[in-house]
Structures are given as C-alpha cells and as structure tokens.
Amino acid sequence: MPRPLVITRPLAQSLALAQQLRDGDREVVILPLLEILPLPDTSALQAVLAQLESFALVAFVSPNAIDATFARIASWPPSVPLAVMGEGSRRALARHGVVDGPYRITSPLDTQRTDSQTLLEALDLSRLQGQQVLIVRGESGRELLADALRDAGISVQQVAAYRRAAPMLDDVLRQRLTDLLELEGDWVVTSSEALQVLMHLVQQVDAESGVDKIQRMTLFVPHRRIAETALSLGFRTVTLTGSGDEGLLTALQSTP
Structure with missing residues (x-):
C-alpha cells in the first residue's frame, strides 16, 4: 500500500501539487501549517x-x-x-x-x-x-x-x-494530526517556519510520544536551510529536493 503523502504548504500552493500527485495512486492529504x-x-x-x-x-x-x-x-x-x-x-x-x-x-x-x-x-x-x-x-x-x-x-x-499565521488547533485539526501520527507517511514541508509550527502542534496533540512519532516520518524539503532545521529538530530521514514543484514531483514520484 502506498505511503500517505502530507502536503503542509499554504492551501493555495498545495492544490496544484496535490492534483498532480493524485493523478497517481498515492493518498494525498493537504494539511496547511501556515495561513496566508x-x-x-x-x-x-x-x-x-x-x-x-x-x-x-x-x-x-x-x-x-x-x-x-x-x-x-x-x-x-x-x-x-x-x-x-x-x-x-x-x-x-x-x-x-x-x-x-x-x-x-x-x-x-x-x-x-x-x-x-x-x-x-x-x-x-x-x-x-x-x-x-x-x-x-x-x-x-x-x-x-x-x-x-x-x-x-x-x-x-x-x-x-x-x-x-499558524492554524488554530481546533477539534478537526487535532483529530487529523492524531490520525496522521499513527501512519508511516511522507511529509512535504517547504519552510522552516512551517516546520516549527508542526512541532508545536504535535506537542499539543500528543505530549508523551508525538515528537518521537513525527521525527520518524520522512520529510521532503526544497531548501538546504529547511533540511538543516529538520535535522536539528531530530528528524531522521530528510530528502532534499530541487526548487519548485518539479523538484518535489521528481523526488516524490520516485518514492514507493
């Protein structure tokens, strides 16, 4: 079964990438971590x-x-x-x-x-x-x-x-994050700020084991600075892609 793919970019920037990925057989989840x-x-x-x-x-x-x-x-x-x-x-x-x-x-x-x-x-x-x-x-x-x-x-x-602005942790977002933390998935994170927001939300959702769970996910990031931030936050698997959707698509489509 393909790994779920979580796109954390702001909503407007996530839709086109999600559509291209949904043309395949991946389960794509849009979870904006920053609102514009x-x-x-x-x-x-x-x-x-x-x-x-x-x-x-x-x-x-x-x-x-x-x-x-x-x-x-x-x-x-x-x-x-x-x-x-x-x-x-x-x-x-x-x-x-x-x-x-x-x-x-x-x-x-x-x-x-x-x-x-x-x-x-x-x-x-x-x-x-x-x-x-x-x-x-x-x-x-x-x-x-x-x-x-x-x-x-x-x-x-x-x-x-x-x-x-970071999204408000309402009941819907809390449940979505809870469910995603239980799955082995790939996450697209395109800013260091969004990565910090993710860690903060995870700590609120699952204070005991949430951080360890999210650190085990595979991250796909387009910039070296974001990769360095992810590694400093304890993420174990970080894939650096090229800039733009083309680089992300190439990296993601080569992942089983």
Missing part, C-alpha cells in the same frame, strides 16, 4: 507600488509576495528588474505574464540552494550601489538579504504584502 492572510492595512504597500519605477530592483521573497503585489497593480513596468528566490516564484511571475525576455529576472543558479545568500551571489551588486532596492515580503522574515544589500552600499526599502 491579507494585511489589515495596505496603505504602505499601495504607496510603494505607485512608485515602482524609482527602484533599480524589486526582490520578492516568495510566491505569496508576488501574488499579493500583482493583485494591486495593472502591469509590471518592463524597465524595472526583478529578483526571486526560486522556481516557485518564477512560476508565480509567469502566471502574471512576467517572464525572461521582456523582463529581467534574477534568481539563484543552484536550485537546491534557493535562499537569500544564493540570490545575493547571483546579483550584480556593483551595479546596484548607490541605488534603491525594494524587498516585498511578509510582515516578518529574515533580514539577511536587506542587511547584505545595505552592507554593499545599496539603499533598501522593505514593504509587507501579506501576513502568515
């Missing part, structure tokens, strides 16, 4: 989007940042270069008609290391010196990209486009 929510006040975001052409580069930290931005603009100015972390964000841009050729898009060259550090390695920092870069992100996040750009003599402005 709108900002209570979008005035700061709207103000900065009104002056996009004043930036030498606009960097998006995630597909969510891209979708939230393009929901508020008619089109992207071709003169403004973009930077993204990985293939998932490139696909998000493509959904909005922004692709290489008409637009200049920079992303990490190593698809297994798609993070702020590898994006910095791909950027021409000397060209950006003395100019202004915009980073579009969630309400909170790592400061590595902004700090490194500032250290290189680049002016940085950051703006929030969405917020993340």
